Amino acid sequence: MRGGPQPLALGSAAVVVAGSAGLTAAAAAALRRRPPGGAARWERTNHAGNPVSLIEGPALIAGAAGSALGAGAVGLDPTPAVIAVVGPGVAGLADDQARDGDNKGLRGHLGALRRGTLTTGAIKIAVLGASGLLAADRLRPDDTRGMARLTAAVLGGGVIAGSANLANLLDLRPGRALKATTMAAGMLAIRPNRTLPAAIALGTSLALLPDDLAGRTMLGDGGSNPAGALVGTALVAQTGTRGRLTALAVLTALTLASEKVSFSRIITTTPGLRELDAWGRA
Numbered sequence: 001m002r003g004g005p006q007p008l009a010l011g012s013a014a015v016v017v018a019g020s021a022g023l024t025a026a027a028a029a030a031l032r033r034r035p036p037g038g039a040a041r042w043e044r045t046n047h048a049g050n051p052v053s054l055i056e057g058p059a060l061i062a063g064a065a066g067s068a069l070g071a072g073a074v075g076l077d078p079t080p081a082v083i084a085v086v087g088p089g090v091a092g093l094a095d096d097q098a099r100d101g102d103n104k105g106l107r108g109h110l111g112a113l114r115r116g117t118l119t120t121g122a123i124k125i126a127v128l129g130a131s132g133l134l135a136a137d138r139l140r141p142d143d144t145r146g147m148a149r150l151t152a153a154v155l156g157g158g159v160i161a162g163s164a165n166l167a168n169l170l171d172l173r174p175g176r177a178l179k180a181t182t183m184a185a186g187m188l189a190i191r192p193n194r195t196l197p198a199a200i201a202l203g204t205s206l207a208l209l210p211d212d213l214a215g216r217t218m219l220g221d222g223g224s225n226p227a228g229a230l231v232g233t234a235l236v237a238q239t240g241t242r243g244r245l246t247a248l249a250v251l252t253a254l255t256l257a258s259e260k261v262s263f264s265r266i267i268t269t270t271p272g273l274r275e276l277d278a279w280g281r282a
Contacts, residue, residue, distance in 0.1 A: 004139065004140065004141035004142070005139050005193070005195050005237035005238065006076055006077060006195065006196070007192070007193045007194060007195060008076075008194050008195060008196060008199060010194075013189055013194050013198075013199045016067060016071060016196060016199035016200060016203065017189065017199050017200075017202050017203040017206075018203065019067055019070060019203065020063055020064060020066075020067035020199065020200045020202075020203030020204050020207070021063075021203035021204065021206050021207040022203075022207070023062070023063040023066045023067055024059055024060060024062070024063025024064070024067075024203065024204045024207035024208060025063075025207040026063075027058070027059040027062040027063050027066075028055065028056065028059035028063075028207070028208065028211070028217070031055045031058055031059050032053070032055055032217075035053070035055055036058070039053070041097070042054045042055050044218075044220075046174070046215060046218065047172065047173060048215070050215060052215060052216065052217060052218050053216065053217045053218070054096055054217070054218060054219075054220035054222065054223075055217055056208050056211070056212065056217045056218060056219045056220065056222075056223040057089065057092060057093055057096065057219060057220045057221070057222025057223035057224075058089075058093065058222060058223075059208065059223075060085075060089070060204050060208060060219070060222075060223045060226060060227060061085055061086065061089040061090075061093075061222065061223075061226055063203075063204050063207065064081065064085045064200050064201075064204050064226060064230060065081075065082055065085050065086060067081075067200045067203065067204075068081035068082045068085065068196065068200060069082065071196055076196050077138070077196075078196070079135075079138050080135040080136075080138045080139050080196075080197060080233050080237070081135075081196055081197045081200055081230060081233060083131050083134050083135040083138065084131060084132075084135045084160060084164075084197060084226065084229040084230050084232070084233040085226040085229070085230060086131075086226075087127050087128070087130065087131030087134075087229075088124075088127065088128050088131055088164045088225035088226045088228075088229045089222055089223075089225060089226040090127075090222075091120075091123060091124040091127035091128065091221075091225065092124060092168075092220065092221030092222040092223070092224070092225040092226065093220075093221070093222035094120050094123070094124070095120040095121055095123075095124045095221045095222075096220045096221050096222050098119075098120040124221065124225070128160075128161040128164050128165065128225065128229070129157060129161050131160070131161070131229065132156065132157035132158065132159070132160035132161040132164075132229070132232070133153050133154070133156075133157035134157075135156070135157070135160055135229075135233050135236075136152065136153045136154075136155070136156025136157045136159075136160060136233075136236050137149070137152075137153040137156075137157075139156065139233070139236055139237050140152055140153070151241070152241070152244075155241065155244040155245060155248060156236040156244055158244075158248045158251075158252075159232050159235055159236050159244050159247045159248050159251065160229050160232035160233050160236060161229070161232070162232065162247075162248060162251030162252065162255060163228040163229060163231050163232025163235065163247075163251060164224075164225040164226070164228040164229040164232060165225075165228065165251075165255055166180075166228055166251055166254055166255065167180065167181055167219075167224040167225065167227050167228025167229075167231070168221055168224040168225055168228065169254075169255070169258050169263060170224070170263065171218065171219050171220070171223075171224040172263070172264055173264065173277065173281070174212055174213050174214070174215045174218070174281050175209060175212050175213040175277075175279075175280060175281055176267075176277055177219055177224050177227065177228075178205045178208055178209045178212050178213075178219065178227070179209070179276070179277075179279075181201055181205045181227045181228065181230075181231050182202065182205040182206060182209065184201075184231045184235075185198050185199075185201035185202035185205060185230070185231050185234065186202055188201075188231070188234045188235060188238060189201075189202045189234075191238060193238050194238070195234055195237040195238060197230045197231075197233040197234040197237060198230075198231075198234035198237075198238070200230055201227060201230035201231050201234060204227065204230075205227060208223070209280075213280045213281050215281075232247075235247055
């Protein structure tokens with residue numbers, strides 16, 4: 001199950017999309033009925049002051065990881081997708097439960113670290129980087145060695161971690177992050193060199209989108225980080241050095257910009273983006 005990314009036939013990709021959507025929807029329904037630790041543990045207040053559940057996070061992790069392992073049973077390599085889901089997902093859930101509201105964003109967590117305070121957000125940043133490196137390295141062809149292997153892993157790892165972070169930055173309004181991951185995964189899933197992570201990202205995002213748009217549930221860090229990481233893993237699997245460099249430059253620019261400007265303000269004042277962002281929202 002090695003030798004580089006394994007392209008999926010269109011029929012196989014459709015089966016994975018449907019299977020991951022079904023597993024994620026089933027996990028979400030079960031978690032809504034019996035939230036681990038009680039419903040209050042997962043309840044937060046959204047931008048409009050309404051209660052919302054973070055149960056999408058564990059539902060996405062369960063659905064995506066289950067789908068990847070199921071694909072492994074029929075000969076596909078599930079490891080990159082599993083790494084992209086489990087590491088960022090678990091770190092994101094820990095950050096959600098810590099409720100560390102005093103330190104926000106990359107600057108806030110790194111600033112706290114410089115002051116000698118280790119936040120769950122800083123741990124999450126480290127986990128995103130490590131998971132990205134491992135997933136990207138798993139996608140390399142078997143004959144990649146030395147500096148070529150290191151370069152591919154660093155570039156790919158940066159894309160995966162950056163994609164995970166970007167999805168988290170977008171998870172500020174109902175449906176926004178999931179619309180982004182659905183569109184990105186959809187474009188990657190229709191390409192001739194479509195891969196398992198793209199199909200899983202598309203299926204899980206579609207399954208969670210209705211409740212997210214309705215404002216009943218949201219991704220939180222535990223859901224947005226693995227959703228973005230899956231898209232990043234798919235992008236790494238389907239691009240070469242030039243594509244990864246371009247993606248990393250864009251992701252880095254957006255991450256740095258988020259420390260200075262409000263994405264929500266840009267979206268709501270830009271025709272086209274404003275309408276897309278509002279579409280389907282309750």
